[in-house]
Amino acid sequence: DAxxxxxxxxxxxxxxxxxxxxxxxxxxxxxxSWYQQALGQGPQFIFQYYExxxxxxxxxxxxxxxxxxxxxxxxxxVNALLLGDSALYLCASSLAWVGNQPxxxxxxxxxxxx
Amino acid sequence: xxxxxxxxxMDCAExxxxxxxxxxSTISGNEYVYWYRQIHSQGPQYIIHGLKNNETNEMASLIxxxxxxxxxxxxxxxxxxxxxxxxxxxxxxxxxxxKLTFGTGxxxxxxx
Numbered sequence: 001d002a003x004x005x006x007x008x009x010x011x012x013x014x015x016x017x018x019x020x021x022x023x024x025x026x027x028x029x030x031x032x033s034w035y036q037q038a039l040g041q042g043p044q045f046i047f048q049y050y051e052x053x054x055x056x057x058x059x060x061x062x063x064x065x066x067x068x069x070x071x072x073x074x075x076x077x078v079n080a081l082l083l084g085d086s087a088l089y090l091c092a093s094s095l096a097w098v099g100n101q102p103x104x105x106x107x108x109x110x111x112x113x114x
Numbered sequence: 115x116x117x118x119x120x121x122x123x124m125d126c127a128e129x130x131x132x133x134x135x136x137x138x139s140t141i142s143g144n145e146y147v148y149w150y151r152q153i154h155s156q157g158p159q160y161i162i163h164g165l166k167n168n169e170t171n172e173m174a175s176l177i178x179x180x181x182x183x184x185x186x187x188x189x190x191x192x193x194x195x196x197x198x199x200x201x202x203x204x205x206x207x208x209x210x211x212x213k214l215t216f217g218t219g220x221x222x223x224x225x226x
Contacts, residue, residue: 004157031210040218042201042216042218042219044216048213055211056213092157092158092214094211097211098209101208102148102210105157105158107155107156108157
């Protein structure tokens with residue numbers, strides 16, 4: 001049973017460019033959450049998708065957007081990249097509205113902005 | 115902001131029990147305590163969670179004080195593979211769609 005998979009594993013971009021990161025949730029999960037982890041810090045919640053809609057959002061600008069597809073996979077898009085966007089981007093999947101549900105994380109995409 | 119306080123780092127000898135403390139003095143009655151760990155270059159891994167009772171699974175034990183203002187994660191026989199950053203998280207519900215608010219965690223180093 002495959003867990004959460006993310007692609008690509010590493011990515012290098014320059015300032016001002018746009019990037020798309022992809023996530024496939026664990027089998028049977030319907031909810032995808034995205035987190036940003038800067039070096040030496042804990043992950044910070046970006047937003048969450050359920051039923052193809054953004055349901056919750058953390059304190060991130062509109063440059064960060066996402067999408068969820070009918071098969072529950074998800075994308076994170078970041079426009080007008082800044083140096084400060086360099087981080088590990090983590091995807092977590094879970095089952096919404098079901099008790100005792102931990103979020104399961106992928107190993108992330110490491111994004112470097114030059 | 116994270117609702118928990120953890121020591122930034124701890125060491126533990128291999129084979130001994132590792133006891134990781136967490137302070138969550140402002141926890142409310144319906145909030146859960148979750149523990150995750152993150153091994154270098156990997157995503158966070160779920161360990162255990164609880165509401166008010168002590169919990170045990172194949173990875174660890176969670177001891178929550180009676181007033182719920184603090185808890186301790188116990189790894190009974192630490193191995194080198196337990197070296198990681200451990201995050202204690204207070205979560206409003208145990209539903210899958212409830213977000214996680216991470217702090218900076220405790221860096222646990224297992225010493226051979």
